[in-house]
Amino acid sequence: MKRQRRRLLYVVTGLVLLGGAAAIVLSVLSDNLVFFYSPTDLATQQIPDGRPLRIGGLVADGSVHRSADGKSTTFDVTDKVHHVQIIYSGPLPDLFREGQGVVIEGVREANGTIMASTVLAKHDERYMPPEVVDALKRAGRWQESAAAAR
Amino acid sequence: MIIELGHFALILALPLALIQATVPLWGAERRHAGMMALGDLTALAQFALIALAFATLVNAYITSDFSVLNVAENSSSAKPLIYKISGVWGNHEGSMMLWVLILTLFGAAVAWFGDNLPAPLKARVLAVQAMIGAGFFLFILFTSDPFQRLADPPLEGNGLNPVLQDPGLAFHPPMLYLGYVGFAVAFAFAVAALIEGKVDAAWARWVRPWTLAAWCALTIGIAMGSWWAYYTLGWGGWWFWDPVENASFMPWLVGTALLHSAIVVEKRDALKGWTVLLAILTFSLSLIGTFLVRSGVLTSVHAFALDPRRGLFILVLLAVAIGGSLLLYAVRAPALAGGGLFAPISREGALVLNNVLLTTGAATVFIGTLYPLFLDAVGGPKLSVGYPFFDRTFVPIMVPLLLAVAVGPFLGWKRGDLRGALERLWIAFGLALALGAIALYLSQGGPILAVGGLMLAAWVGFGAITEWVGRTRLSWRRALHLPRAAHGMTLAHLGLAVTVAGIAASAWQVERIAVMHPGDNIAIGGYTLHLDRLSGLDTPSYHAERADIRVTAGDRAITVMHPEKRHYPLEQMTRGETAIRTTFLADLYLALGDDDGKGGATIRAYWKPLVPWIWIGAVFMALGGVLSLSDRRFRVGVARRAAPASAVTEAGE
Incomplete structure (x- = not known):
């Protein structure tokens, strides 16, 4: 094979591979984008059921209940305007507690309850997930002074 | 008083770095021996100063000196000594100090052991290294100073995050940093080569050990992080495609590619431009990784708001380092052309395939990790990329890689015999099939993909063993005569197989x-x-x-x-x-x-x-790297002498 033809072969192979990879990435990416909503968004917007989504907010006081078999936990997440009920059947993070900022990843059922697949509470109680701050700000319930004091 | 001494030492290191970044570079241009040699002195002095600064910080932690802000915020007097010490790098400021400590240590190592390097190359390497160092010293001094005093010291500190009070996590950051910073040396060599316009086998012989060492440390660092997640988080997960994990995984992937392409430069004098580019990319990803994790940008771009100066500084530093080196590459890379020709089916061809797949894999991880950040920065919707994205893009890209890993070492340099290679692999193929059949039978309609994963692992593992047996014919004498790098490759590929098996089998938990x-x-x-x-x-x-x-x-x-x-x-x-x-x-x-x-x-x-195989495999990989590192060829002093003769004697490897 001549040098030029060989180079052409490499370039074409490279482009085909690159194109293939890009096609896979783009199609899979659009399927796996998880959009972020606040409890108010969930209450006021039309959101398709059955797609994974993320919710940020605070765990509402007095809302945490564990099932008798210890397998699942129900609780409400709030931005201090609207509440949304969450059902989760995995191990809760060590920092999960009432009043704590959390980020939930899950799927919304037809009745509005979220079946959570992941519950994130950061490993630092002084830290508030940015998504939660954002949700509280949009709900008009964010106090800078409280944030600074934390 | 002692802590001020440390602060002073850090400040003093900055002008030294600036001198080292300019004078030897100019000296190399003018072929002035004295100016070039100055870099050695400043590199050693920088290391001494940073070591002193770091020691004063460690001392403040050990003695629980809460008049130092950094200590008061991150330590307490009741902790065991080991966590007082590991607390030094358990926070942003201290971890940056550890970073520069390792950077200057490596700089000093290049100065000390680099006698056999051509003087201009060494001077340029040290200069580039000092540029990185200067950037970091400025970053620490202006935005992340660990030496600040408190006017009103508290009686007790805030303590260390309990999550960090763990032996696995105490040594996870130092290992990661050893990896990141080791790639900085490869980067310095790459940029120096671009300035010189020359890449040869001797160059590769220097770059490869550094890359290997960095890669081993990074492998262990990532494995430690994953093992820690496994035993702490309470449900036995070990990898989450979390942005913080991806930040260390991307340099590992590209670093692995670099490791393999440097072999081609060394043995065959080909792929030079590509190898230099990989060295630049690996360190760029390390920089991005360090900063993504440490600055808090990963959770959101808005976390910059915590300290806007820090975020801005980071962006400027990234832009200068990455943009500058890539620009230099664009201008100078054409000068590196040339080298040996090879057929698509050859050892070189297999290594190119390895490189293409690894970098593509890294690119998909990069997209999944940074796309949400990018969208957020331009004011788009807030979103995240779910982990199925990574499973469905990264894993398919790794399948051909695993298929090829077993075959590559059987192909000859320049022109390989694919059919012959596959014929020698029929036992490995048969064993993989048999194992798959057994797994399929035992799991009774269980996860089919996991069976496939197990077969791939068996293919890679038995392939590596076949290759080793073929070379040693199981005789001690032959095994001892084989270069250590060959044993290292077998061990590392075996480790890969073990890890893949562990990952695949986790489906049966x-x-x-x-x-x-x-x-x-x-x-x-x-x-x-x-x-x-x-x-x-x-x-x-x-x-x-x-x-x-x-x-x-x-x-x-x-x-x-x-x-x-x-x-x-x-x-x-x-x-x-x-x-x-x-x-x-x-x-x-x-x-x-x-x-x-x-x-x-x-x-x-x-x-x-x-599940333990995941980490056992990682340890094998790192040990394989260490074994290669101990190869006679990489010993100090060999580089120059061996350069002309080696092409002939080692062409058979």
């Missing part, structure tokens, strides 16, 4: 979650777990709830396990302490959950087949 009272028992993975007692336990730094769980198999008593849940009063935090019993073929994994208020508690039990 069994999970049991139950509320148990003392006297209750549950069955899992052939064991019976009896909860004997739930009790409390007090230590100076935490209060623990503890379960005594007796494990039996049939009538045989196996062991007693103690999962705990620990509450740290000072830090106001709770963390679980899991109990794991491993047979190296499977783990029994227990975590204690919340109590039910009626004298019982939730127990999570998992049986995880082959």
Whole structure:
């Protein structure tokens, strides 16, 4: 094979591979984008059921209940305007507690309850997930002074 | 007073770095021996100064000097000594100090051991290294100063995050940084080569050991992080495609590509431009990784708001380092052309395939990790990329790589015989098929993809063994004559197979979650777990709830396990302490959950087949790297002498 033809072969192979990879990435990416909503968004917007989504907010006081078999936990997440009920059947993070900022990843059922697949509470109680701050700000319930004091 | 000495030493290191970044560079241009040699002195002096600064910081932590802001915020007097020391790098400022400590250590190593390097190349390498150093010194001094005093020192510090009070995590950051910073040396060599316009086998001979060493450290660092996640988080997950993990995984992938392409430069004098580009990319990704994790940008671009100066500085530094080196590459890379020709089916061709697949894999991880950040920065919707994205893009790209790993070493340089290679691999192929059939039969319609993964692992593993057996013919004499790098390759590829097997087998894990009272028992993975007692336990730094769980198999008593849940009063935090019993073929994994208020508690039990293999494989890979590193060719002083002769004598490898 001549040098030029060989180079052409490499370039074409490279482009085909690159194109293939890009096609896979783009199609899979659009399927796996998880959009972020606040409890108010969930209450006021039309959101398709059955797609994974993320919710940020605070765990509402007095809302945490564990099932008798210890397998699942129900609780409400709030931005201090609207509440949304969450059902989760995995191990809760060590920092999960009432009043704590959390980020939930899950799927919304037809009745509005979220079946959570992941519950994130950061490993630092002084830290508030940015998504939660954002949700509280949009709900008009964010106090800078409280944030600074934390 | 002592801490001010450290601060002063750090400030003094900055002008030294600036001198080293300019004078030797100019000296190399003018071929002035004295100016070039100056770089050695400043590199050693910089290391001495930074070591002093770091020592004063460690001293402040050990003596619990809470008049230092950094110590007051991140330490407490009641901690064990080891966590006082590891607390130094358990925070942003201290970890940046560790970064520059390793950077200057490596700079000093190049100066000290680099006698056999051509003087201009060495001068330029040290200059580039000092530029990186200067950038970091400025960053620390202006935005992340660990030496600040408190006017009003508290009596007790805030303590260290309990999550970090763990042996696995204490040494995770230093290992990662050794990797990142080791790639900085490869980067400095790449940029120096671009300035010189020359890349040869001697160059590759210097770059490869540094890359290897960095790669080994990074491998161990990532494995430690993943192992830590496994035993702490309470449900036995070991990889989450979390942005923080991806930040260290991307340089590992590209670094692995670099490791392999540097072989081609060394042996065949080809792929020079590409190798230089990989060296630049690997370090760029390391920089991005360090900063993404440390600056908090990963959770959101808005986290910059915490300290806008820090964020801006980071962006400027990234832009200068990455943009500058890539620009230099664009201008100078054409000068590096030339080198040996090779057919598509050849050892070089296989290594190119390895490079293409690894970098494509890294690119998909990059897109998944940074796309949400990018969208957020331009004011788009807030979103994240779900982990199925990574499973569905990265994994398919790795399948051809694993298929090729077994074949590549059988192909000859320049022109390979694919058919001959495959014929020699028929035993490995048969064994992989047989193993797949057994797994399929045993799992009874279980996860089919996991069977495929196991077969791939067997293919890679038996392929590596076949290659090794073919070369040594199982004779000690032959094995001893083989270069250590060849043994290293076998071990590393074997490690890859072991890790892949561990990952694939995790699909067969069994999970049991139950509320148990003392006297209750549950069955899992052939064991019976009896909860004997739930009790409390007090230590100076935490209060623990503890379960005594007796494990039996049939009538045989196996062991007693103690999962705990620990509450740290000072830090106001709770963390679980899991109990794991491993047979190296499977783990029994227990975590204690919340109590039910009626004298019982939730127990999570998992049986995880082959899961330890994930980390055992990583250790094999790193050991393979170390073995290659000890190869005679890389010993100090060999580089120049061996350069002309080696092309002939080692062409057969």
